Amino acid sequence: MSDDHDALKAAYGFNFPDEFFAFREFTRTSVGKRLLNALGIRLEGPFQFLDKDEAHIKNPLWASRYYDDPPEFFTVLSGMMDGLHWGYYLDDPNDTRMCVAGFYSNDAFDLSIDGDTLFEVLRNDLEYSYGSALLDIEYGNEKAENQRHCAKLDRLREHLMKHATGDRPEMGEEYTEQYKAGSHRAVVAATRESMGIVVPEALYRSIAGRDFAKHSTPQPSATLVKKCSREALELLEQGFPGAALKLGKDLWISQVGRDACFTLLERAYEALERPLLKQMLGVARDYRTFCDARRK
Structure with missing residues (x-):
């Protein structure tokens, strides 16, 4: 073994x-x-x-x-x-x-x-x-x-x-x-896909305004994505990478927010020292690009 x-x-x-x-x-x-x-x-x-x-x-x-x-x-x-x-x-x-x-x-x-x-x-x-x-x-x-x-x-x-x-x-x-599993997970904020984010509470602060996890539409406007992404990255710079992690996960299936999603998650994984997840983000991005090209 x-x-x-x-x-x-x-x-x-x-x-x-x-x-x-x-x-x-x-x-x-x-x-x-x-x-x-x-x-x-x-x-x-x-x-x-x-x-x-x-x-x-x-x-x-x-x-x-x-x-x-x-x-x-x-x-x-x-x-x-x-x-x-x-x-x-x-x-x-x-x-x-x-x-x-x-x-x-x-x-x-x-x-x-x-x-x-x-x-x-x-x-x-x-x-x-x-x-x-x-x-x-x-x-x-x-x-x-x-x-x-x-x-x-x-x-x-x-x-x-x-x-x-x-x-x-x-x-x-x-x-x-x-019987429910995952009791060890200390979720600090909900996300659209229902898994939430797990980070120390001191590393998370919510962005102002809209919480994408609480809205059914998967396609927010480009203007809203830009505004929220900017705020999340500002919070990351202030020592709250959980904000970028949450927003990135909320935008994971958004076509409009895809580029912003990758940027947010990459920065969050770096700040949280999760290199394997940063690597897997690159794998996911390449795989999606491959699949999208095959559909054309």
């Missing part, structure tokens, strides 16, 4: 948690394979890198990337529908604590924290699937098929709990409502 750990650190720039390697071993068992298949979950990114996938060996930071993945997001799993994928989310790569977030790349840009570990993500998705099937049974929708699906998940849950989440007896909606 030490060699794999070092290889991933060299490729991705951070230390993968021990649970990643335990999860990888679990997915190689017959139970793990059946569970992934039942939930329609695929192993991505670092899993493919360790399996010597050519594209991931050649460019690991690019191969499993999605267009709107923020710099903090490193894809590890994907689902079946609407570009669903999960990734380790690193607010600060200098902090070994992380969580696993997910979102649908073909739907609204809204991230959720689905676990502190990959095992918790798997359990969470199992219980969502279980709860959905129970609801369909209640409404009489494909009752026999959903009953078989629930029975299969019951068996797989039992095996999963022998590896992880064994202290969580709840099922279905009761489980998904009971």
